Amino acid sequence: MIPAAFAYYRPTDMAGVISLLQEHGDDARVMAGGHSLIPMMKLRMADVPHLIDLQAVGGLSGIAIGSGGIRIGAMVTQSEIIDDDALSAAAPILREAALQIADPQVRNMGTVGGNVANGDPGNDMPGLMQCLDATFSLIGPDGVRDVPARAFYEAAYMTARGDEEVLTAVTIPLPAGGYAYEKQKRKIGDYATAAAAVQIVKDGDICTAASIAMTNLSDTPIFSEAAGAALIGTSVDDAALQAATDAMQGDIDPSEDNRGPVAFKKHVAGVVLRRAIARAWSRA
């Protein structure tokens, strides 16, 4: 499995990255950990004549937790998410999800920025970031702009990021209440057959807020506002669980592949969402 030849660049600052992107347009791609892009290049499904490695660019690492939210640099790896105790205390759903991504070696290389920017519907972080109402920071020749995760994904591998832009950080409002990331996969390292991210707030016995997003059940992650709304004002009893999963089913659009036919994926989507809601509620 030998990829097509490419020119390799390792710029040391963002200005260098952007000038390469301006020079080469969509013939250039930035790479973080490479664990989505390199497999695609080996299969020759991605053609990247100019490969820009971000490993030496400063300012893309680090996790900062403040009263206003959490900022995660694009080059933060899944392993760093798992190992950061302060982050796990502030937003435990991130650790729960990261532990279900790939395997230890892959998590040592795979980054949050690469996972969310790539636009692969199989990636777990995009749905999670939609659940958490995260914002993605992009930098390009015209400066910096922020795009909500819920408005970032257009189709498989198609996002709001322009060819000359780089995703530099993810900002998450401090999550409240109970949480769960539930993923069904065939084996360690596999993408989800279906996965659900749930964040839920409880006041007394009543749900006062709920946020639900689904992974690998459409060509983009699916933030199901209707599923969350079906829980609000209820005691998250069986009827509410049924209403939420029914609402979710109306928002997803899975396609058949080697993880199963459409009917099976819809079934698994219902199972993982019920489990995720129940676990999140028990933690709320």
Add this chain to the structure above:
Amino acid sequence: MSKKMHITMTVNGKEEEFLAEPRELLIYTLRERLNITGPHIGCETSHCGACTVTIGGKSVKACTMFVAQADGADITTIEGIGGPDDLHPLQTAFKEHHGLQCGYCTPGMITRATKLLEENPNPTEEEIRFGMAGNLCRCTGYQNIVKSIQAAAAEMAAAKEAAE
């Protein structure tokens, strides 16, 4: 053909310097260019872990890294962990507890296990299975791999205590 790059890297403590196309995968650099054939090519798709090496203190799959990315890196392979005359406790434990049958996955298993035990010197069975989840073995059913790592952890803890 793309232009060759001047690459330097440290492999098992030895400085290496050569010209290579950036697209060369690190596993081929190690095996075919540097004749370091301990790391194996199993699946070549980031799943099996037979190519596991340590880069900058972290377990990494050498089939999913371009040589260009590893320019300047400090790399350890199974050859840098122990040899026939000075086996690492993990190597001894795999030998004594039948932690291998065909042996193809073993260099990657042991290379990964060295980092697992650094990160967690006294892992439970569950932690071993989770920490070794990036390494596949088609012979053993993993039972004896878990036992070998547990035995090595105990041996290393005892040796550390004796040294203190």
